Amino acid sequence: MEASSKGIFWLFLSKFFPPIINFTVFAYTARILAPEDFGLVALALAIIFLISSFMPSGWRDAIIKYQISDKLTISSIFWFNLAVSLFLSVIVIVFSLFSLFEFQTHAFNLAITIFCLKLIFDGLFYTLNTVLLKQEQYFLIALRTIISAVISAIIIIALLLLDFGVWALIWAQSILSITNFFAVYWPTKKFIGIQFSMASITRLNSFAMYSTLTNGVTSILDHYESVIIGSVLGKRELGFYNIAKRLSAIISDIFIATVNEVSFPLLAKKQEKITELRKAFIDCVYFSVLCLFPLFTFCFINSKQIFLLLFTEKWLSAAVIFQAFCIIFTFIILGIPQKNIIILRNHAKWWFQLQVKISLVIVPLTTLSAFWGLNTLLLSLIFGKCLYCSFSMWKSCQLLSLSIKRYLVSFIVPIICCATSAVVVISITQFIPNSQFILLDILASAAIFFITYLIQLFLFERKKLVIIGLTLLPNNHYLTKLAKKINNQDP
Structure with missing residues (x-):
């Protein structure tokens, strides 16, 4: 041990x-x-x-x-x-x-x-x-x-x-x-x-x-x-694209990879019983959305300030590209548990064939879109990730006998909370003048965003959060007491 x-x-x-x-x-x-x-x-x-x-x-x-x-x-x-x-x-x-x-x-x-x-x-x-x-x-x-x-x-x-x-x-x-x-x-x-x-x-x-x-x-x-x-x-446009991609990759390696390492063993333990696997899958997707969607939403709305702080004004053109990666990562967050289900249910060959088929569409589309500019190319990349996510969602739900409606509804509340928090931050910051220190502006925006997000979760998803917490930490005494308290309050 x-x-x-x-x-x-x-x-x-x-x-x-x-x-x-x-x-x-x-x-x-x-x-x-x-x-x-x-x-x-x-x-x-x-x-x-x-x-x-x-x-x-x-x-x-x-x-x-x-x-x-x-x-x-x-x-x-x-x-x-x-x-x-x-x-x-x-x-x-x-x-x-x-x-x-x-x-x-x-x-x-x-x-x-x-x-x-x-x-x-x-x-x-x-x-x-x-x-x-x-x-x-x-x-x-x-x-x-x-x-x-x-x-x-x-x-x-x-x-x-x-x-x-x-x-x-x-x-x-x-x-x-x-x-x-x-x-x-x-x-x-x-x-x-x-x-x-x-x-x-x-x-x-x-x-x-x-x-x-x-x-x-x-x-x-x-x-x-x-x-x-x-x-x-040209190399200049690729420079902007590369700087945004590398920053996105660092965030992805730390957070998305960590969630994947948590979710895959959890799903693997439940793979023998379809009912338990279905529940574990829904919990994994919910947990991924709950933790990572607010992070990339915050990065999206503060991309310019982040690039000014880290890389100076000469890299501001990469902020829009970084926003595109934030959107792409929302599909990747959903796609990881879906891919894990497909592999665990012994459909790895189907996954490989899907990659090949979609690439035959996306690669030529991306090549053609480059002639209309970088923004058009970014839209084609987002579309490609959306396709992967959509097909893997359909396949994983089919393998688990899970309706797509139930799947989407399972994580709709954290998404609404993210959207609401973003609107609140944008509305408030419009009336607050920027300070001379970019870091202070980012910290103030982060405080408003995440406090608003957590308050909404506490109001609407408290019971679900406690259940997932007990799944991950079954011996936690505080969560056990809180679960009993919530159950006693239920009609």
């Missing part, structure tokens, strides 16, 4: 400490560099990520799936990943030698060539990191994550202070990947030998090919829009 507690502690430390470091460096870098610099790096990285979608990631997943421990198989997977990454790097270098597109400036071609180091070492790192995950070496994983974040921060700041400019970001990305590899190589080197067996690779094909394809499609859908924006609208 003690070892398990320590493992959980290190997992949480590795999850929250690096984002704080990355966010601090990210905000500092944005104040120094221009949008065009961020756009150049974002476009080069997006192409590298698209190329890396063809990496044989499924064979890495097979190490955990089949609990592989023998040195020959792990060595074969390691060298297989290295061979593929070298082959893909040659393609990237050839691409950089022939400037076929307008965005391929000398700086861009040099940047994408340097990022080949990232492509190679990331492939090796993920293979060895999977071995650590299989062995549940959480301390080593956490230590590697924290050390890498600190090293990356030091490198970026040092290179910026030495006036390397955009090259500080470029070299820091590659050096970070190299550092990550050596950090995991030392504790796993006993599993790697100079040996290779094609038979070990081919016997994993049935699982690994499907997993590689699924991971590849997901990776492409995560990065394709950056390539479209950079090539069609």
